[in-house]
Amino acid sequence: MSQDEKPQAFREESETWKEAYRDPQLIARRTRKHHEKMLRLGMRSWPRDARIVDIACGTGEVLRILHAEGFTNLVGLDVTIDPGLAREPWLETKVGDGRSLPFPDRSFDIAVCTHSLHHLGGLDGIRSALQGAARILKVGGRLALIDHFDSVQLRFALWCCRQSWLTWPTSGLRSFKKQLDEEWSYLTEYMDGWPKVRALIDGLGFQPVEVDGKGLFFFYWTGRKPL
Numbered sequence: 001m002s003q004d005e006k007p008q009a010f011r012e013e014s015e016t017w018k019e020a021y022r023d024p025q026l027i028a029r030r031t032r033k034h035h036e037k038m039l040r041l042g043m044r045s046w047p048r049d050a051r052i053v054d055i056a057c058g059t060g061e062v063l064r065i066l067h068a069e070g071f072t073n074l075v076g077l078d079v080t081i082d083p084g085l086a087r088e089p090w091l092e093t094k095v096g097d098g099r100s101l102p103f104p105d106r107s108f109d110i111a112v113c114t115h116s117l118h119h120l121g122g123l124d125g126i127r128s129a130l131q132g133a134a135r136i137l138k139v140g141g142r143l144a145l146i147d148h149f150d151s152v153q154l155r156f157a158l159w160c161c162r163q164s165w166l167t168w169p170t171s172g173l174r175s176f177k178k179q180l181d182e183e184w185s186y187l188t189e190y191m192d193g194w195p196k197v198r199a200l201i202d203g204l205g206f207q208p209v210e211v212d213g214k215g216l217f218f219f220y221w222t223g224r225k226p227l
Contacts, residue, residue, distance in 0.1 A: 025172030041144045050109035056116035060085040099128040114146040118190035149219040150194035
């Protein structure tokens with residue numbers, strides 16, 4: 001897809017999905033887990049004055065972690081900005097589609113996209129988002145990614161999380177099930193196409209690759225934009 005082509009209309013998540021996503025138990029869990037994940041991406045080595053954009057920032061856990069770590073030039077982008085984030089004086093927010101980033105070329109030092117690639121409309125959407133991230137990064141800028149990779153353990157865990165008889169104990173589990181039920185068609189498409197997603201990331205040609213690893217359910221990748 002060329003820069004002049006526009007991706008298909010964005011399918012925003014339903015109000016039911018958003019309500020589930022904002023479950024306080026899920027927000028608290030994301031906050032706890034995301035700090036460790038950002039450390040894995042190399043956050044502590046990044047310059048504190050770097051201009052950073054969080055693509056598809058959601059309720060802003062990653063941005064709040066970066067702010068707490070002393071980063072001072074933060075931008076959050078999503079199709080709908082969380083009201084709590086919009087009120088934060090330390091943060092610039094921008095409404096926009098992650099597949100068609102509304103920023104000038106070479107305007108950021110770091111672009112972060114966590115747990116969002118599978119929301120971007122299949123391979124074409126992911127390709128547009130990655131190419132857009134490369135465009136808005138300065139030479140030598142970092143792109144940092146976290147999302148699922150396909151695996152037996154992931155598919156089994158997600159199957160469990162969609163069973164009512166396993167998710168009834170807490171509101172967090174019930175809310176996560178609601179999210180998964182809505183995401184299931186495009187999440188399975190993403191998992192089925194994981195080798196092609198990985199090829200898109202490798203095809204960016206970012207060097208050096210500073211982080212390239214996997215946990216139980218997620219991959220972690222940070223690369224630098226070449227000359």
